[in-house]
Structures are given as structure tokens and as C-alpha cells.
Amino acid sequence: MPLTRPRLRPLLAVLTAASVLTLAPGPVSAQAGQAYDEARLQRRLEELVARADGPPGVIVVLRHGSRREVLRAGVAEVGSGRPPQPTDHMRVASVAKAFSGAVALGLVDQGLLGLDDTLAQRLPELPAAWGAVTLRQLLNHTSGLPDYSGSREFRAILQADPHHRFDPHCLLDFVAGEALEFTPGSRYAYSNSDNIAVALMAEAASGHRYEDLLRTEVYRPLGLRETSLPSGYRLPRPYLHGYAVRPPAAPEDVSTQFGASGAWASGGIVSTPDDLARFIGRYAGGRLIGPAVRRQQLTFVDGASEPAGPGRNEAGLAVFRYTTRCGVVYGHTGNTAGYTQLAVGTPDGSRSLAFSVTSQVNQSGTPDLLAELRRVQEDFVCALLAD
Incomplete structure (x- = not known):
């Protein structure tokens, strides 16, 4: 039986035009x-x-109330001449963590989960040494869980078979023999393991598969018709082709190089620029949760998303606060083979943008390009906030 949400208020079909800097009313403008x-x-x-x-x-894709603007450059596929389209599918990478956050926080709002519920309480099959970690600490990356995606065994399997189908429920087994990296809650460290555990806790609390929870708690309420969590490596057509860019060599198409099962709730979702902009506006605006849970979500610690987003980065519960020269937006970034994403919205949810790039950009591989990308992203955030 699908999980019902009787307390969820009907969403506005059209967002309001005002934007605010904080939860209290107040205008936001781009550099005065x-x-x-x-x-x-x-x-x-x-x-x-x-x-x-x-x-x-x-x-x-920029959404201003009922208005939508689309700007683009380059091509959706090298050699095709076809420009990127807002209805093209793509990998959203770690922006998927905002989706798992939406599911978990929705269950908290319904009273099925608690932010201070521990792994020992909800997932007693996990290592006892991890037992004190709470849902809150998983959501703001202060858990100390070792990152399964960095394990030698996990990487060896991917290297031997990039299309290998993992059982997502067993991903944490790759680091089950490792201790916590620090005392839970003592510091920030971005880890893909966190959101795997979040999804497992959501399943344990609700009795439903994570994929089904995404449909009932996120896709349907927000009208996301082109968003999914596949287990394989193929992408729905049409799609933005993602590339490995290593000059002077020609770009290499890596769109379907890896399957999604090895990322699951930490980065496996496929969406479109249109759907992503729609989702992040509602999510940034707190439209899926009540005010009590919202206040908890917007408690921030120092910590950057991966890759870092524009301006100063701080981590809340499955959301980041980006403080730019023009004002504040909430959202998430992500990068994976062939794709880099930024999705942000204003605190009231009235404006949002999805900024999608068809190559992987991060600090470890392309620091100069990342610095420039963050400057361009900030320009777009300023445009989003401009009167």
C-alpha cells in the first residue's frame, strides 16, 4: 500500500513573485x-x-513565479549541433541528497521518524560502533561514517565492471569493518554513506521501498513526471550527454559509463532541468514540511557541498545555504562522471534555478574551472534575486 500523507497541504500551482533573504519578510535585490x-x-x-x-x-533554467527563462550554450551531444533542452534527461549527482532529505524530513513531519533517532534504534544490523549516529547527523554530514564510495573494494568492482548492479542495501557493507572517523556531531565531513543510511532509515520507519517513497513523498506532490531513480546505466531519451574533458583530447562521452545502483540515494537520481528547477524551488521553500521541522532543517554548520557552490557554503539538514554577494539561496550541488549540477531556490520558494553542466567539475580535478564556474553561478544567483 502506498504511504499516504493526509497532512500535506495542496501545493500552489504558481509560485508567488516575492523573494526574501531570511524566513522573515524582506526584499532581496542584486547589489542594491x-x-x-x-x-x-x-x-x-x-x-x-x-x-x-x-x-x-x-x-x-530560472523560475520567477510563473515565468520561466532558459539560457544555454554549447550542445547536448558533441557533433549533433543540438542545443541543450530543459526537457533533456541528465544525472543530478549529489543533488539526489536533497531528494533523500525530502523523504526523510517528510517522515519526520509525519511522526514516523525522529531527527534524534539513532542507527542502533532503526538499523540495528549495522555495526554497533556506529549505533549512536542520529538521523540529524546523517543529514548535515556530521555523522563520522566512513565513505563507502572511497573503499578499495567498491572501486575495484567499478573498475572491473562499470555497469555492475549493486544491491543498494549492501553499500555500507564496504566499510562495515571501519570505525567512525570522528565522534558524531563533533565536526563536518561530507560522506556519501550518510544518505545511504538516511534512505535505509526511511525504509525501516515506513515499511516502504525508498523508490516508492520518492514517488509518494516527492514526485507526485510536486508534479515531477520526468524524474526517477534507475538501477541501471541507461538514460531516458532525450538526454544531455555527459563528457570527460581532458584537453587536448576530444571530449569522451561518459553518459552511460556507470550504473546508478552504486550511488542510489546519494547520487543516482535522473531528472531534467525543468523538473530540477521545479523541485528545488519547493524544497528550498519548505513546501513539503511543516514549520517545526523546517526550523530544524535550517540550523546550519560550517561545511561546503561537493563541489562547493557559489559564495559562502553552510550545511543544514539535507540543504546548503549559499550566501552570495546578492543574497541567500538554499539548495545543493553535485558532480559525477559527465555532469555537474547546482540547484537552488529562494527561502520562500518563489524563485529557483537549475544550472547544469555536461562535464565533471570539482576541486580535485579541475580547480581553476570550478572557481570560474562558481563565479558564473553567482552571477546567475544575482539575476535570480534581482528585482
């Missing part, structure tokens, strides 16, 4: 009303794809 015109933003995207190490394509 400075305008960011479309031509300038378009040039910024074209300059990004023109770099020798730049992505083959980039698309940005």
Missing part, C-alpha cells in the same frame, strides 16, 4: 538593484563552454 541582463549572462555561458577545459554544454 543592479540589473543582470540576459545578454551578459549568455556571454558568461558561452565563455564557459569556449574554455579548452570547458564543458561541451550548459543549460540554466
Whole structure:
């Protein structure tokens, strides 16, 4: 039986036009009303794809109330000449952690889970040494769980068979013999293991598969018709092709190089720029949870998303606060083979943007490109917040 949510209020079909800097009413403007015109933003995207190490394509969907703007540069597939489209499918990478957060926080709002519930209480089959870790600490990456995606065995399996189908319920087994990296709650450390554990706790509390919870708690309420969590490596068509860019070599298409089962709740979701912008607006605006849980979600600690987003980064419960020169937005970033994502919305949910790049950009592999990407992203956040 699907999980029902009688307390969920009907969502507004159209978002309001105002934006706020904090939860209290108040206007947000881009540098005291400075305008960011479309031509300038378009040039910024074209300059990004023109770099020798730049992505083959980039698309940005901005939602201002009932208005939608789409800017793009480059191509959806090298050699095709086809521009990226807002209905093209793509891997959202670690923005999937916001989806698992939406599920878990929704269950907290319904009283089925508690933010201070521990792994020992909900998942007693996991190592006893991890037992004191709470859902709250998993959601803000202060758990200390070792990251399964960095284990030698996990990486060896992927290297031998990139399309290997993992049982997502067994992903934490790769690090089950390891101790916590620090005392839970004592510091911040981004870990893919955190959101695997979040999804497992959600399943244990609800009695439903995580994939089903995504449908009942997120996709249906928000009208996300092109978003899914596949287990294989194929992408629905049409899709944005993702590339490994290693100049002077030609870009290599890695769109389907890896399956999604090895990322699952930490990074396996497939969506479109349109759906992603719709989701993050509602999620950033707290539309899926009540005010009590929302206040808990918006308790922040120092910590950057991966890769870092624009401005100053701070971690809440499955959401990051990005404080830019023009104001504050909430959201998440992500990167995986062939894709880099930024999805943010204003604190009231009235405005949002999805910024999608068709190559992997991060601090360890492309630090100069990441620095430029963050500057361009900040320009777009300023445009989003402009009056």
C-alpha cells in the first residue's frame, strides 16, 4: 500500500513573485538593484563552454513565479549541433541528497521518524560502533561514517565492471569493518554513506521501498513526471550527454559509463532541468514540511557541498545555504562522471534555478574551472534575486 500523507497541504500551482533573504519578510535585490541582463549572462555561458577545459554544454533554467527563462550554450551531444533542452534527461549527482532529505524530513513531519533517532534504534544490523549516529547527523554530514564510495573494494568492482548492479542495501557493507572517523556531531565531513543510511532509515520507519517513497513523498506532490531513480546505466531519451574533458583530447562521452545502483540515494537520481528547477524551488521553500521541522532543517554548520557552490557554503539538514554577494539561496550541488549540477531556490520558494553542466567539475580535478564556474553561478544567483 502506498504511504499516504493526509497532512500535506495542496501545493500552489504558481509560485508567488516575492523573494526574501531570511524566513522573515524582506526584499532581496542584486547589489542594491543592479540589473543582470540576459545578454551578459549568455556571454558568461558561452565563455564557459569556449574554455579548452570547458564543458561541451550548459543549460540554466530560472523560475520567477510563473515565468520561466532558459539560457544555454554549447550542445547536448558533441557533433549533433543540438542545443541543450530543459526537457533533456541528465544525472543530478549529489543533488539526489536533497531528494533523500525530502523523504526523510517528510517522515519526520509525519511522526514516523525522529531527527534524534539513532542507527542502533532503526538499523540495528549495522555495526554497533556506529549505533549512536542520529538521523540529524546523517543529514548535515556530521555523522563520522566512513565513505563507502572511497573503499578499495567498491572501486575495484567499478573498475572491473562499470555497469555492475549493486544491491543498494549492501553499500555500507564496504566499510562495515571501519570505525567512525570522528565522534558524531563533533565536526563536518561530507560522506556519501550518510544518505545511504538516511534512505535505509526511511525504509525501516515506513515499511516502504525508498523508490516508492520518492514517488509518494516527492514526485507526485510536486508534479515531477520526468524524474526517477534507475538501477541501471541507461538514460531516458532525450538526454544531455555527459563528457570527460581532458584537453587536448576530444571530449569522451561518459553518459552511460556507470550504473546508478552504486550511488542510489546519494547520487543516482535522473531528472531534467525543468523538473530540477521545479523541485528545488519547493524544497528550498519548505513546501513539503511543516514549520517545526523546517526550523530544524535550517540550523546550519560550517561545511561546503561537493563541489562547493557559489559564495559562502553552510550545511543544514539535507540543504546548503549559499550566501552570495546578492543574497541567500538554499539548495545543493553535485558532480559525477559527465555532469555537474547546482540547484537552488529562494527561502520562500518563489524563485529557483537549475544550472547544469555536461562535464565533471570539482576541486580535485579541475580547480581553476570550478572557481570560474562558481563565479558564473553567482552571477546567475544575482539575476535570480534581482528585482
